[in-house]
Amino acid sequence: MENPSEDTPARWQGLPSWLLSQTANHAHRLVGDGFSAVGARGYHYRLLATLEQSGPASQAALGRRSGIHLSDMVATINELADSGLVERAPDPSDRRRNIISLTSAGKRQLRRLEKRLAETQEELLAPLSPEERQHLTKLLSRLLDHHNRRTGTPEEPWR
Amino acid sequence: MENPSEDTPARWQGLPSWLLSQTANHAHRLVGDGFSAVGARGYHYRLLATLEQSGPASQAALGRRSGIHLSDMVATINELADSGLVERAPDPSDRRRNIISLTSAGKRQLRRLEKRLAETQEELLAPLSPEERQHLTKLLSRLLDHHNRRTGTPEEPWR
DNA sequence: CGCCTAACGTTCGGATGGCTAACGTTTATG
DNA sequence: CATAAACGTTAGCCATCCGAACGTTAGGCG
Numbered sequence: 001m002e003n004p005s006e007d008t009p010a011r012w013q014g015l016p017s018w019l020l021s022q023t024a025n026h027a028h029r030l031v032g033d034g035f036s037a038v039g040a041r042g043y044h045y046r047l048l049a050t051l052e053q054s055g056p057a058s059q060a061a062l063g064r065r066s067g068i069h070l071s072d073m074v075a076t077i078n079e080l081a082d083s084g085l086v087e088r089a090p091d092p093s094d095r096r097r098n099i100i101s102l103t104s105a106g107k108r109q110l111r112r113l114e115k116r117l118a119e120t121q122e123e124l125l126a127p128l129s130p131e132e133r134q135h136l137t138k139l140l141s142r143l144l145d146h147h148n149r150r151t152g153t154p155e156e157p158w159r
Numbered sequence: 160m161e162n163p164s165e166d167t168p169a170r171w172q173g174l175p176s177w178l179l180s181q182t183a184n185h186a187h188r189l190v191g192d193g194f195s196a197v198g199a200r201g202y203h204y205r206l207l208a209t210l211e212q213s214g215p216a217s218q219a220a221l222g223r224r225s226g227i228h229l230s231d232m233v234a235t236i237n238e239l240a241d242s243g244l245v246e247r248a249p250d251p252s253d254r255r256r257n258i259i260s261l262t263s264a265g266k267r268q269l270r271r272l273e274k275r276l277a278e279t280q281e282e283l284l285a286p287l288s289p290e291e292r293q294h295l296t297k298l299l300s301r302l303l304d305h306h307n308r309r310t311g312t313p314e315e316p317w318r
Numbered sequence: 319c320g321c322c323t324a325a326c327g328t329t330c331g332g333a334t335g336g337c338t339a340a341c342g343t344t345t346a347t348g
Numbered sequence: 349c350a351t352a353a354a355c356g357t358t359a360g361c362c363a364t365c366c367g368a369a370c371g372t373t374a375g376g377c378g
Contacts, residue, residue, distance in 0.1 A: 011208065011212070012204070012205070012208055012276070014296070014300075015276065015280060016186075016280055016283060016284055016292065016295065016296055016299070017186040017187075017189070017190050017276070017279060017280060017283055019296060019299035019300060019303055020179070020182055020183045020186045020283075020299060021183050021186060021187060021190075021364095022303050022307075023179055023183070023299050023302050023303050023306070024179045024180050024182070024183030024184075025183075025364085025365080026302075026303070026306040026310070027175070027176040027179045027180060028176075028180055028334085028335090028365095029365090030176070031176050031180075032333090032334075041333085041334070041335095042334075042335075043334085043335080045171070046171065049169060049170065049171055050169060053169055053170070058355075058356090059355075059356065060354070060355055060356080065169070066169075068335095068336095069335090069336065069337065069338095070355085070356075070357090071337080071338085071339095071356090071357075071358080071359085071360095072335080072336080072337090073356085074356070074357055074358080094344080094345070094354095094355085095343080095344060095345085095355095096343065096344045096345065096354065096355040096356070097344095097354090097355065097356085098355090098356075117171070117174065117176070120176060121174055121175055121176060124175060124176055124179075124302070124306075125175055125302070126305065127301050127302060127304075127305040128298065128301065128302065132298060133175065135294065135298065136175065136295070136298045136299075136302075137173070137175055137178060139287065139291060139294065139295045139298075140175070140178035140179060140182050140295075141173075141178060142286055142287065143182050143185075143283070143284070143286060143287065144178055144181050144182050144185070145286075146285065146286040147182070147185040147283075148181075151185070180335090184335085184336080187363085187364090188336090191362095191363075200362090200363070200364095201363075201364075202363085202364080217326075217327090218326075218327065219325070219326055219327080227364095227365095228364090228365065228366060228367090229326080229327075229328090230327090230328075230329075230330085230366080230367085230368095231364080231365080231366090232327085233327070233328055233329080253325095253326085253373080253374070254372080254373060254374085255325065255326045255327070255372065255373045255374070256325090256326065256327085256373090257326090257327075
């Protein structure tokens with residue numbers, strides 16, 4: 001009795017929101033696998049990359065720049081600090097703050113993660129030609145921009 | 160001290176995997192908001208839609224068709240059954256199975272969810288022209304197909 | 319016929335990413 | 349000085365996706 005319709009494609013499967021979610025699932029899985037092969041996950045990469053780019057900063061500032069929620073920052077920094085990839089030091093000029101900085105081990109880990117990430121992009125976009133990849137990127141960027149503007153912008157909202 | 164680089168875009172933000180994930184997040188949020196306005200969530204819609212399309216079936220069969228994990232099916236059906244949108248009856252010909260069927264209230268709910276979903280697509284794709292929407296859909300479909308083939312195909316794996 | 323495997327439903331729990339609420343400490347501002 | 353704001357922290361929720369385990373029931377095969 002489970003055979004009468006095993007070939008019906010289900011109508012929602014053509015919806016952009018569905019395609020987007022599912023494709024993102026695959027991407028998420030690929031990225032996650034790549035990261036976990038090096039003992040990390042998305043937040044770790046985002047934080048390390050933000051740190052390298054912004055330099056040492058307070059947790060709150062890092063949260064703003066990386067788009068990681070403050071309450072998740074705590075755990076993320078704990079994990080990275082436990083592995084010696086990051087250092088947490090009190091800010092002498094403001095005792096509310098911790099100053100987080102990248103260690104050299106952290107930099108090395110970041111290099112590894114970037115490598116994985118690059119490989120993942122290849123795997124993710126395998127079936128598309130270079131032009132198609134570019135086109136997809138452009139379309140997605142426009143969508144993202146639009147919605148980021150509608151919702152509180154994640155980057156540079158203050159200026 | 161948090162100003163020196165508030166304008167650096169962060170390099171990962173151009174990666175397709177990132178664009179995909181973030182855009183999907185927005186989509187997910189939009190869809191979820193639409194659904195929750197009618198007291199439902201994604202799994203509910205997927206199950207109801209699958210039910211209408213396949214007709215009554217066992218939980219395992221529905222799980223296969225809808226792509227919902229068996230262990231999540233239980234809770235989903237419980238919730239839908241509690242709201243009277245779905246009925247769970249033992250299969251007289253196989254005592255291992257429950258036969259799940261859509262009630263008329265369930266059909267009505269499905270109509271509502273479909274309406275929301277359609278509105279959401281509009282909202283999601285607002286900044287794109289019809290041709291661009293089509294192009295995006297096509298590119299995503301190709302990606303999804305590719306990866307679904309690589310991973311265990313979600314639909315019709317047995318045939 | 320009996321056994322063993324496989325399918326089914328169920329419960330429990332984990333991972334990831336995103337988010338809210340509360341609270342104490344510290345700084346800045348009116 | 350007093351009040352407001354920022355900071356870090358803890359605790360918790362939600363949705364989707366997933367794996368492990370277990371008892372029950374059917375089916376296939378010797």
